[in-house]
Structure formats: C-alpha cells, structure tokens
Amino acid sequence: MPEYKAPLRDIRFLTDEVFDYPASYAALGASDASPDMVAAILEEGAKFCEQVLSPLNRSGDEEECQWHDGVVTTPKGFKEAFAQYVEGGWNGLSADPAYGGQGLPLSLGLIVSEMVASANQSWAMYPGLTHGAMSALHAHGSEEQKRTYLTRLTEGRWTGTMCLTEPHCGTDLGIIKTRAVPRADGSYAISGTKIFISAGEHDMSENIVHLVLAKLPDAPAGTKGISLFIVPKFLPQGDGIGERNAVSCGSIEHKMGIKASATCVMNFDGATGFLIGEANKGLNCMFTMMNHARLGTGMQGLCLGEASYQGAVRYANDRLQMRALTGPKAPDKAADPIIVHPDVRRMLLTMKAFNEGNRALAYFTAQQLDIAHAAESAEAREQAENLLAFLTPICKAFMTETGLEATNLGMQVFGGHGYIREWGMEQLVRDCRIAPIYEGTNGIQALDLLGRKVLGSQGKLLRGFTRLVHQFCQAHAGHPRLAAQVAQLERLNQQWGELTQKVGLAAMKNPDEVGAAALDYLMYSGYITLGWLWLRMALVADARVQAGEGDSAYYQTKLATCDFYFKRLLPRTEAHRAAVEAGSDCLMALPAEHFHL
Structure with a gap:
C-alpha cells in the first residue's frame, strides 16, 4: 500500500509564493493565521495524516463497515482516529468561534482536508459530511439551532449528514416523496426513505444530525416545494442527548470503493424534525451545503491522484525492466529502472501535471471562499462569489475526471502488480471512481456550468473569468521564457468566448445543443483554467531561478512540468472544441427505440 507523505513543499509554494495567502489573510483580518501558526498547523496535520490515517487505509478497505440490526460498526481504528482528530481540535479549525470553533480561514481548513483525504478517503467522509452540515446550519439555522447543534458538531461530539437522494430520484429532487407533517409543538413528523447517505449511521460519535429534504402537505409541486429539516438520531436534552428518534439505518451499500465509509439507507418513520429557514426554501439552504461538498468532492480527484502518484514514483524508481533505448542507465544492474522509459515518463508527468494543476485550482478557489466570506468590500465579496459560482462545477467535474485518469495511470505504471490488491494502487482507482458520480454527476455539473452559469448569466460569469486570463496574458506577453505559452493561452481564451x-x-x-455540448465544454474550460494556473506557477518558478533564490531543482521541475502541460495536455482542448461544434444531431438522430439488444 502506498505510504502517504504530505506534499508540504508544494502546498507552501502555492500558499506562500503563488497566491500569497499570508497577505490575503492579513487583508481579511485573520490575524490568528500568522505564517508561524499556519506552518505549525500544516506540520501537525501532516503527522496525523501520515502516522494515524494512512496506515488505516488498506485495512479499512479490507474490513469494510459492518451492519447488524440497524447498527453500523466502522473498521478497526477508525473510531480511535476520530477521537484523536477531535481531541486535536481539527474538526473546528475553520468554524465560527461563537460556537466553539477556532475561526481560522476556510482555505486553511480545506488544505488540511486535502491531506486527510489523500491519506484515507473513506475516513475523510465522516468529518467531511459534518463540515457540510455545519456550513448549512451556520448560514440558515436559527440562533437556537446553532447553539444546540452547531456547538456540538464543532466540538466533534456529534457528526452530520445530508439526506437528499431517494430510491426513485437522485438529481431530480422535485419529485421526492419524503413528507413533513406539522405538529402542535412546532416540530414536524418526518416520514420517508433516503438512500446513498454517507455517514448516515456509525459508531464514531454519540449523535448524528441529519439534514433532510422533505415536503410539507401543502407544498407547491417541484423544487419550489422542498423544505429542509434537522432530524437528529437522538433528540437533544440539556447538554447531551435524550431519547432515540424514529430514524434508523435499514442497510448499508456494498460498494466498489470507499468501503470503509458507511453508505446507508435511512428510514424516517414519523421522526421528529425541525425546520431550517423558511418553508419551501429548503433547496436554497441545501445548496450552501452542496457547494461546500462539491468543492470537497472535486478535491477527492486531487487527493487520490496524489496518493497514486506517490506510489507510482517510488515504484518507477525501484522496478527494473529492460534497458533505456539510448543505452544503459544503470549498467551495474540487470536492467534499468522503468522511470527511464519515455512512456512511463508520460504517465508520471500526466499525473504530476494534473495533480499540481488541480491543487492550484483548489487553492485559488479556496482563496475566493475566504474573500466571499470575510472581505469588508461588498464589491470584493461579489467578485469572489461570481468566481466561485463559475469555478465550482469545473472543480467538481474536471478535477474528478482528471483525478480518475491519474489513478488509472498510477495503476498502469505498476503493470500487472497494479492489478494486485496488496500493492494498494487498485484501491485508489476504486475509491476515486465514485467522485465523478456523487454530489451531482459530472454531466449535471457540465449542465450547471454551461446552462446556468454561462448562458444563464448571458456570459457574465464567463467574462469575469476570461477577463482575468486576458489581463494576465497581456501583462506577460513578452516574457523571455514563457511568451509562447502565454500566446497559446491567449488564443484559447479568445476562442473560449x-x-x-x-x-x-x-x-x-x-435546446438539446446545450446538453450535447456540456461535458466537452466543461473539460475544455478546465484545461484552459489549468493552463492559466500553470503559467502563474511557472512565472514564480522562473523568477526564483533567475534570481538564484531557493531550491533551484524544485523550481526547474515546475517549469518542465508546465512545458509538458502546454505541449501534451492543453492540446486536448482541440478535440473537445471539435466535439462541441459537432452539435446534437449525431447524438439525437437515432430514435430511442433503436437502442435495443
């Protein structure tokens, strides 16, 4: 099984040199997030992920979660690791101090989440769902609800879920059947079944707080009639828990991957629930949680790609097979390490370019979260929110598609050994495969980007981003080393519009033209976005090399990987553009009845 090592050097390169997080934190008034404090947090987070979570990854996959009579038991060591996580204060790192959190920037919390998920994706699901529930409660809950639930969720005594999907509907939430009947005491009786509920039942916390979408008896049809409710496993009583609520886990799913994450069927049998926000406005509330979850899901592509790359690089340096085409590189050995072969380099560089580009995308997006959350200027907050709206579907879909490609390549580097369970590479592929599916399939993300965000805003959100790219290209058009790449990006940026x-x-x-073009359009957009971010990294690296500052070898690898990206990966935009321009006719010409066995 690959041993995870937190990429702290690459993290610091982005936070300190490319995006200047210290200046951004200072401008937002995050005085506690000093460089020394951030460095200490990252160092300790890395130790926890490397020493506690990573060793549980393979054993958790083999043991899986166990269900018996409604009780779910997580694999050995998971509960103890969660207790250690809570004791270390990690759960409330970016949470509001008013409810027991440390109030550090959201971006710092996401960086820690990256390390957690890279070390053990299944385990990461439990605090990940809790953080999503916390964001929805913080944005839309009443003050009483925040005191009751948010405080305990922040502590880590309780965990959270989001309950949307039902057996007959996934994305089409307008047809959910779960019902909420008002009671005289102001609560509601919640009845229905939800499926695919991550962390819906487990043994890691004393209580589980479900956020449940349901419809009132007089609700309008469709999505305009959805409300959001808090439905705790145990009803709160004083500072702790009281009687068991009428919510139970009917079974857990047996899945391809993330086997140590409990994916539950949850039954609500007249369970006591409490309305969050306004009646029939539940989808608006849930989107707060879903947008948080979609960025986190996108990062799963990065996390598993990183873990796979680390395993593949070690193997490629150790595995001896054949001689290099240009002559022996290890003449004292029976064969050369496979890292000398061009095709292995192709795979490793593809993984490296996607991982490091996706990390830059995640950190840039996380920085916009900070600005949208804490900037004093309304204009700055609006600009950040527009960038977030535009980038969120790209983060979710592009990062998971390329992350899956990276894990597949990592397994391929191992050859036949990659297909064998004991090496751990096939687990990373299995764990990553869900990421393009859940939190809105990548097809749905593509429709969101092209249909709602781009065309729905009459191009406003796209122009806001392409303007940044254009200004960047204008500023660096004459760069002595990167001028050709800048010109290539500028052409694509214009072509994008x-x-x-x-x-x-x-x-x-x-209207079918939107659906036909959407996924290729999103991937096209993602490749251009990463091109811009790779050039931002390359500019910093080149400046350091020219000045003779820092680790020259590290900066040279950035420049070489940027060159690879522009020559080998960015040209994929041409295929995606051609597919978009092909239109819908070739997809819709064949009548549905002709699709048969």
Whole structure:
C-alpha cells in the first residue's frame, strides 16, 4: 500500500509564493493565521495524516463497515482516529468561534482536508459530511439551532449528514416523496426513505444530525416545494442527548470503493424534525451545503491522484525492466529502472501535471471562499462569489475526471502488480471512481456550468473569468521564457468566448445543443483554467531561478512540468472544441427505440 507523505513543499509554494495567502489573510483580518501558526498547523496535520490515517487505509478497505440490526460498526481504528482528530481540535479549525470553533480561514481548513483525504478517503467522509452540515446550519439555522447543534458538531461530539437522494430520484429532487407533517409543538413528523447517505449511521460519535429534504402537505409541486429539516438520531436534552428518534439505518451499500465509509439507507418513520429557514426554501439552504461538498468532492480527484502518484514514483524508481533505448542507465544492474522509459515518463508527468494543476485550482478557489466570506468590500465579496459560482462545477467535474485518469495511470505504471490488491494502487482507482458520480454527476455539473452559469448569466460569469486570463496574458506577453505559452493561452481564451457564442446561438434554435455540448465544454474550460494556473506557477518558478533564490531543482521541475502541460495536455482542448461544434444531431438522430439488444 502506498505510504502517504504530505506534499508540504508544494502546498507552501502555492500558499506562500503563488497566491500569497499570508497577505490575503492579513487583508481579511485573520490575524490568528500568522505564517508561524499556519506552518505549525500544516506540520501537525501532516503527522496525523501520515502516522494515524494512512496506515488505516488498506485495512479499512479490507474490513469494510459492518451492519447488524440497524447498527453500523466502522473498521478497526477508525473510531480511535476520530477521537484523536477531535481531541486535536481539527474538526473546528475553520468554524465560527461563537460556537466553539477556532475561526481560522476556510482555505486553511480545506488544505488540511486535502491531506486527510489523500491519506484515507473513506475516513475523510465522516468529518467531511459534518463540515457540510455545519456550513448549512451556520448560514440558515436559527440562533437556537446553532447553539444546540452547531456547538456540538464543532466540538466533534456529534457528526452530520445530508439526506437528499431517494430510491426513485437522485438529481431530480422535485419529485421526492419524503413528507413533513406539522405538529402542535412546532416540530414536524418526518416520514420517508433516503438512500446513498454517507455517514448516515456509525459508531464514531454519540449523535448524528441529519439534514433532510422533505415536503410539507401543502407544498407547491417541484423544487419550489422542498423544505429542509434537522432530524437528529437522538433528540437533544440539556447538554447531551435524550431519547432515540424514529430514524434508523435499514442497510448499508456494498460498494466498489470507499468501503470503509458507511453508505446507508435511512428510514424516517414519523421522526421528529425541525425546520431550517423558511418553508419551501429548503433547496436554497441545501445548496450552501452542496457547494461546500462539491468543492470537497472535486478535491477527492486531487487527493487520490496524489496518493497514486506517490506510489507510482517510488515504484518507477525501484522496478527494473529492460534497458533505456539510448543505452544503459544503470549498467551495474540487470536492467534499468522503468522511470527511464519515455512512456512511463508520460504517465508520471500526466499525473504530476494534473495533480499540481488541480491543487492550484483548489487553492485559488479556496482563496475566493475566504474573500466571499470575510472581505469588508461588498464589491470584493461579489467578485469572489461570481468566481466561485463559475469555478465550482469545473472543480467538481474536471478535477474528478482528471483525478480518475491519474489513478488509472498510477495503476498502469505498476503493470500487472497494479492489478494486485496488496500493492494498494487498485484501491485508489476504486475509491476515486465514485467522485465523478456523487454530489451531482459530472454531466449535471457540465449542465450547471454551461446552462446556468454561462448562458444563464448571458456570459457574465464567463467574462469575469476570461477577463482575468486576458489581463494576465497581456501583462506577460513578452516574457523571455514563457511568451509562447502565454500566446497559446491567449488564443484559447479568445476562442473560449467564440465557442460559447456558437453554442448559445445553436441552443436558441434547439435546446438539446446545450446538453450535447456540456461535458466537452466543461473539460475544455478546465484545461484552459489549468493552463492559466500553470503559467502563474511557472512565472514564480522562473523568477526564483533567475534570481538564484531557493531550491533551484524544485523550481526547474515546475517549469518542465508546465512545458509538458502546454505541449501534451492543453492540446486536448482541440478535440473537445471539435466535439462541441459537432452539435446534437449525431447524438439525437437515432430514435430511442433503436437502442435495443
């Protein structure tokens, strides 16, 4: 099994040199997030992930969660690791101090979450779902609800879930059947079944707080009639828990991957629930949680790709097979290490370029979260919120698609050994495979990007981002080392707007054009976005090399990987552009009845 090592050097390169987190934190008034404090947090977080979580990854996959008569038991060591996590204060790192949190920037919490998920994705699901529930409660809960639930969730005594999907509906939440009947005391009786509920039942905390979408008896049809409710496993009583609520786990799913994460069927049998926010406005409340979850899910592609890369690099340096085409590189050995072979380099560089580019995308997006949350200027908050709206579907879909590619390549580097369970590489592929599916499939994310965010805003959100790219390209057009890449990015950035206009005009005549173009459009957008971020990294690296500052070898690897990205990966945009321009006719020409066995 690959032994995870937190990439602290790369993390610090992005936070300190590319995005200047220290200056950003200072501007936002995050005085507690001093460079020394942040460094200490990252060092201790890395130790916890490397020494506690990573060793549980394979054993958790083999043991899986166990269900018996409604009780779910997590694999050996999971509960103890969670207690250690809570004791270390990690659960409330970025939470509001008013409810027991440390109030550190959201971006810092996401960096720690990256290390956690890279070390053990299944275990990471438990605090990850809790953080999503905390964000929804903080944004939409009443003061009493925050005191009652948010305080204990922040402490880590209680954990949280989000309960959306039902057996007959996933994305189409407008047709949910779960019902909420008002009671005289102001509470509601919640009845229905939810499926695919991550962390819905487990033994790691004393209580589980479910956030449940349901419909009132007089609710309007469709999504306009959805409300959001708090439904705790145990009803609160004083400072602790009281009687058991009428909510139970009917079974757990037997899955391809993330086997140590309990994926539950949850039955609500007249369970006591409490309305969050306004009636029939539940979807708005849930989107707060879902947007948090979608960025976290996107990062899973990065996390598992990173773990796979680390395993593949070690193996490629150790495994001896054949001689290099240009002559022996290890003449004292029976064969050369496979890292000398061009095709192995292709795989490793593809993984490296995606992982480090996706990390930059995640950290840039996380920085916008900080600004949207804490900036004094309304204009700055609005700009950050617009960037978040635009980038969230790209983060979720592009990062998980390329993360899955990275884990597949990592397994391929091992050859036949990669297909064998004991090496751990196939687990990373299995664990990553869910990421393009849940929290809104990547097809749904693509429709969100093209249909709602780009065309739905009449291009405003796209222009806000392409303007940043254009200004960047103008500023660095004459760069002595990177001018060719800057010009390549500028051409694609201009083409991006032209392609969008074509799709928009076609969609006015035939709405199917949006659905036909969406996924290729999103991937096209993702490749350009990473190109911009790779150039930002390369500019910093080149400046350090020219000045003779720091670790020259590290900066040279950044420049070489950027060059690889622009020559080998960014050209994929041409295929995606051609697919977008192909339109919907070739997809819809064959009648549905002709799809048969």
